[in-house]
Amino acid sequence: MGEYRLAGRLGEGGQGIVYLATSPEGTQVALKLLRADLAGDAGASERFVREVALARRVAPFCTAQVVGTGLFGGRPYIVSEYIEGPTLADVVREQGPRSGTTLHRLAVGTVTALVAIHQAGIVHRDFKPSNVVLAPDGPRVIDFGIAKALDIASTLTGSVIGTPSYMAPEQLSESGPGEKSDLFAWACTLVFAASGQPPFGQDSVPAVVNRIMHAEPDTACLTDPALRALVNDCLAKDPARRPSASEALMRLLGRATSADAPGRQPPGDPEGPTDVTGRRPVEEPPGAPEPAAPTGSPAGSPTGSATGLLRQGTATVGRPGGRGRTGWVVAGGVTGVLVLVAAGAFTAARLSGTAGRTNAVVGTPFPAPATAPAARPLTLPGTSVRLEERDGDPIRLASYTVDGGRRLYVRKHATGRFTPETRYFEYALDPSTNLALGTDVDYSTDLFATVSVVDHVTGRRRVVEVSRKPIFPTTPRWSPDGRYGLVTLYRGSDGDATEYGFGIVDVALEKGRAFRITDEGAGEWRFFWDAGGRAVGTWSGGRMRFYDLDGKPLRTLSDVGTPVWVEGDDVSPSGTRFLAHCAAAGTSLCAYPTSGGAEPVRIPVASNRLIGWWDDGHVAVWRERGGGYEAVVTDLAGRAARVIATAREKAEFDRMGFRFSRVSP
Numbered sequence: 071m072g073e074y075r076l077a078g079r080l081g082e083g084g085q086g087i088v089y090l091a092t093s094p095e096g097t098q099v100a101l102k103l104l105r106a107d108l109a110g111d112a113g114a115s116e117r118f119v120r121e122v123a124l125a126r127r128v129a130p131f132c133t134a135q136v137v138g139t140g141l142f143g144g145r146p147y148i149v150s151e152y153i154e155g156p157t158l159a160d161v162v163r164e165q166g167p168r169s170g171t172t173l174h175r176l177a178v179g180t181v182t183a184l185v186a187i188h189q190a191g192i193v194h195r196d197f198k199p200s201n202v203v204l205a206p207d208g209p210r211v212i213d214f215g216i217a218k219a220l221d222i223a224s225t226l227t228g229s230v231i232g233t234p235s236y237m238a239p240e241q242l243s244e245s246g247p248g249e250k251s252d253l254f255a256w257a258c259t260l261v262f263a264a265s266g267q268p269p270f271g272q273d274s275v276p277a278v279v280n281r282i283m284h285a286e287p288d289t290a291c292l293t294d295p296a297l298r299a300l301v302n303d304c305l306a307k308d309p310a311r312r313p314s315a316s317e318a319l320m321r322l323l324g325r326a327t328s329a330d331a332p333g334r335q336p337p338g339d340p341e342g343p344t345d346v347t348g349r350r351p352v353e354e355p356p357g358a359p360e361p362a363a364p365t366g367s368p369a370g371s372p373t374g375s376a377t378g379l380l381r382q383g384t385a386t387v388g389r390p391g392g393r394g395r396t397g398w399v400v401a402g403g404v405t406g407v408l409v410l411v412a413a414g415a416f417t418a419a420r421l422s423g424t425a426g427r428t429n430a431v432v433g434t435p436f437p438a439p440a441t442a443p444a445a446r447p448l449t450l451p452g453t454s455v456r457l458e459e460r461d462g463d464p465i466r467l468a469s470y471t472v473d474g475g476r477r478l479y480v481r482k483h484a485t486g487r488f489t490p491e492t493r494y495f496e497y498a499l500d501p502s503t504n505l506a507l508g509t510d511v512d513y514s515t516d517l518f519a520t521v522s523v524v525d526h527v528t529g530r531r532r533v534v535e536v537s538r539k540p541i542f543p544t545t546p547r548w549s550p551d552g553r554y555g556l557v558t559l560y561r562g563s564d565g566d567a568t569e570y571g572f573g574i575v576d577v578a579l580e581k582g583r584a585f586r587i588t589d590e591g592a593g594e595w596r597f598f599w600d601a602g603g604r605a606v607g608t609w610s611g612g613r614m615r616f617y618d619l620d621g622k623p624l625r626t627l628s629d630v631g632t633p634v635w636v637e638g639d640d641v642s643p644s645g646t647r648f649l650a651h652c653a654a655a656g657t658s659l660c661a662y663p664t665s666g667g668a669e670p671v672r673i674p675v676a677s678n679r680l681i682g683w684w685d686d687g688h689v690a691v692w693r694e695r696g697g698g699y700e701a702v703v704t705d706l707a708g709r710a711a712r713v714i715a716t717a718r719e720k721a722e723f724d725r726m727g728f729r730f731s732r733v734s735p
Contacts, residue, residue, distance in 0.1 A: 071101060162262065181318045197211065242282065253313065471496075473725055508531070555574070559571050591611050604619070631652050648664055700713050
């Protein structure tokens, strides 16, 4: 085509087809040719040719440099620098959402591109994940095929251009798009990068448009309070209340706050499940009487869960493929403020490339919030239970069951929300990776009970055989170093279950081992990890027994109270104490030393259903409140620090089970 040799087709956009081509000098370029069905449309041809002038007005470090233009069979084409790398849409789909510094660098790089685009008098009008290429030298914003110069009259009167899930309210009305529309789309793209979903969904166009115009966005996936506040401001319905691209960049660099920004949006309804400003935590009033402890078997204990009724012959053991998660950093220069490159252009880039890494760093750290993180309310689907989580909480609810263990809901990493899961009995998150352990409902085809090692970002799983039917695993627990999984084993027979022992899953080797423990009552209250993950413990005959990872006894602690069902960690993070009911005090709680000998710490909280250790100085417990229950964090003196969950209906709560997992610091 002209002096360029076509090497392949890269993709097709709203106005043209993009080819990979080679210049006479041997350089790879991207060539965009106007679509054949638009060739007879003079207006489309004019808009297409105008891209050359528009792209040349943008600073070259933010776009793919335009190197030529021409006509082929009466159809115009434009040639630009070829940008190698996958799009943000592809990376999130294949590797999972972005988080931490990777997400922050993406935010900085892409908003810097918008600064340069807007300084050239251009509105992108179609900013979205597929128009962000993660190149080896940083993220680049591409595809100005629907961009419009602010000083050139539009020929698109009466038409709406854009992708619905990323369009601002004004793009859906008669007022039309402006620079602030790009900030709205940028914020939607950041939410997609952090969750895998745009904040207003991506189902039917009418439903998406209605939510954009009238609903509050779901930004709970953004765990950094400052970044979440900026994104919320950019998602304001009124464009006048959004920050400019330059203001957004300064806030990302820590030079301004949400309160300083003229586009700050007020918080939404604090009662809504997606509220990010939250409510003040409920504290225990001074001198309040201690409520009575609930009675009955704890939901989620062996008596309240599935008892060996696994389906057989459907699970397949194997190792799925997968790629490690990749981060991108940015490099270059913008007005001496930040070292980065955020380049882009109208053209599409190759979608199948693999981005590399550079050694560049962002010079200004992301500022820490000046106040305590706000609570983030979330009502658990199918229940009246309401969580009150905050960024920085050391534990998180990973899964829960309803109807006496018949239905399981698991937490999705991408959104933080809970969805029904029929493949597992129980589910536990590893705090240091994207992995989870799920005890499988189905026996394998060769009649083994299995445990799945699940990437809870991508959904990929490895199925590990642990024990032969009728032995089945329950209550999966991760070792502190994430190398092993621990399950308690039961023998199922005629709808009943008896204690068998424990199983160890070697995650790296994808091997499972089962150990028969014959000590009286061992496993009735399930096994848990000892300090350091070098041993496991359980209650046995009124004593606490510990075993090595080959099932051999290590030590026994006597006079350590009576068992208590714990939904999170039995052993403190430092490994020095475990929880039990005090020996002669009914349901009062004691923290016993794991080494034995020393006196326990008596915690003046009455409960027979605990969440477990919050940190070394606090525990989380359920207690009655009104006609239901609430979960509170207390110090070891029994002083309530905050409420982390409430359950209004006692009957519903008594048939629920909860599994909490520690969060990586």
